[in-house]
Amino acid sequence: MTTTAQTIDGKQIAKELRSELAEEVIEFIQNNSVVPCLAAVLVGEDPASEVYVRNKRRACEHVGIESQLHRLAADTSQDDLLKRIAKLNKDEKVHGILVQLPLPPQIDSDQVLLAISPAKDVDAFHPMNVGRLLQGNPRFLPCTPHGVLHLLKRTGIETAGKHAVVVGRSDIVGKPLAILLSAKSPSGNATVTLCHSRTADLASHTRQADILIAAIGIPEFITAGMVKPGATVIDVGVNRTDAGLVGDVAFDEVAQVAGHITPVPGGVGPMTIAMLLLNTLEAARALER
């Protein structure tokens, strides 16, 4: 093998973005005499959710965004959760609302996400925000897809005219990424192929990608033979295995073929939280205008 890919350092790029955000938060507070505030709602005691919410709150503190934790018991009724969201929607001190998923089985997640005010929907999961994204007029960009676009931008990887292949069509990653990459915008203008579990001869598609994005949830699913030499490979996957956290891309072998590649951990993951902070600041700017 002759080529070895350049690793895209998401941890470093997210750090730079956070320090830029910290300065913007100071400026916002000076201009508005208001501190941007994110309210996180955590229902039950799922250990992974506890860690995610703790990391998000810590990241808020680092950039000067206030964070609130609304902790509700695992047996909370749907009604009580909706009441709490209604209260946060009305609370002028709160600019962003985040309901940590998954929710316990007695709660209908769709109804909960629908109840969040679109102006405070910093995860961008509300149908109104999804619709705006589809129409090319987004209020917020969903955090993980936005993180991917930002990694490409900071690495100087042009998307216009490129063939991007997205593997995975989830509502939170694959589908919005395909929309954003194909949008008529500076971070889009790619020709996009969206693949999924029913795609026939997946490798024949992935091998055509100038930019290959894996959002599948299967450890090391993308192998070297599925990648075009010199391609940019973005690994969204986070899979817990006995060997630790592993992406959807077989990093060591794909790095011998690709031009650029993101590691797991330290690639897309840190960008997702940074984008949540950005959305909270954007929400505060719009609400305090």
Ligand SMILES: NC(=O)c1ccc[n+]([C@@H]2O[C@H](COP(=O)([O-])OP(=O)(O)OC[C@H]3O[C@@H](n4cnc5c(N)ncnc54)[C@H](OP(=O)(O)O)[C@@H]3O)[C@@H](O)[C@H]2O)c1
């Ligand atoms: N880094 C981050 O911040 C971040 C954020 C979100 C998610 N993630 C990670 O990203 C991964 C994907 O997450 P997600 O929420 O998008 O997952 P998901 O909702 O489970 O969707 C997985 C997608 O992969 C497709 N797929 C499954 N097996 C396939 C196969 N053999 N060939 C081709 N496509 C296949 C599925 O196709 P069908 O639609 O046909 O079932 C589906 O569209 C997970 O590892 C998750 O932990 C990371």
